[in-house]
Amino acid sequence: MNETARPISDGAEKELGLVYKLHTHGEVELVDYLGTDSSIASAARTSYQKSEGKTEEADRKLIKRLWHDRHTSPFEMVNLTFRIRLPIFVMRQHVRHRTASLNEWSFRYTKCPELFYAPSEDNVRTQSATNKQMSGDALPADTALKAKNIIEATNKKAYATYQELLDIGVSREQARVVLPVSAYTQIVWSIDMRNLLHYFSLRLAEDAQPEIQDYARIMASIVQKGWPMIWEAYSASK
């Protein structure tokens, strides 16, 4: 490992480069980070120009109090960068979190790969009867299988049409108009801890779409391992 004078988190170091897989072709990987639990405590101590009490326990208490009191700016001192492969319909929700920075695959520049999302048979859901945005229960197995087959066949046909358009000379930027929102895209996504915790509060909530919850859950487990005091403070005052 390279020598570094930067504060590092042992937990985060272990997470770097691990690729978590989910759904059909989804992936989440922590590719870089800046700052540790103690970066937040140190930043907060700047307020009162005192550096004593730097024990781990003092940091833990301070971080808990900061989050509880919504003294959130010290949490912006920590930054995480993920590589995320996600279907476009999840990306459309993900990209609404404007405080993150991102760079995405360009299907103008390169051909879209044949990677499409389809739900597993046990995860095809009915429309909720009580909430217009949400799913309800799982569909019966035979209907779920039928739905899955329809989705997969549609994905296949859309890709064949895309390929046909490319073959007859249509540009990549125009041929892609036939691709469904189940097509996968990939981003590098960088966000500070304050706004990542805000993302969790919205996207781990039960009214968030289950597919984006699955992505949020993986990122939350990475935060839990790399920044345990922050996770503890966040969990204590949700």
Ligand SMILES: Cc1cc2nc3c(=O)[nH]c(=O)nc-3n(C[C@H](O)[C@H](O)[C@H](O)COP(=O)(O)OP(=O)(O)OC[C@H]3O[C@@H](n4cnc5c(N)ncnc54)[C@H](O)[C@@H]3O)c2cc1C
């Ligand atoms: C369950 C659910 C359902 C949703 N349904 C819809 C929907 O039907 N249609 C739809 O379009 N969107 C929908 N959204 C997206 C939602 O409206 C938000 O855009 C998204 O959740 C991002 O939240 P945010 O703005 O707080 O986050 P971020 O964009 O990350 O912003 C973080 C915080 O920064 C501040 N901020 C950022 N930008 C501004 C600004 N321009 N002005 C003032 N303060 C700012 C705010 O305090 C904000 O909370 C839904 C989200 C959820 C979780």
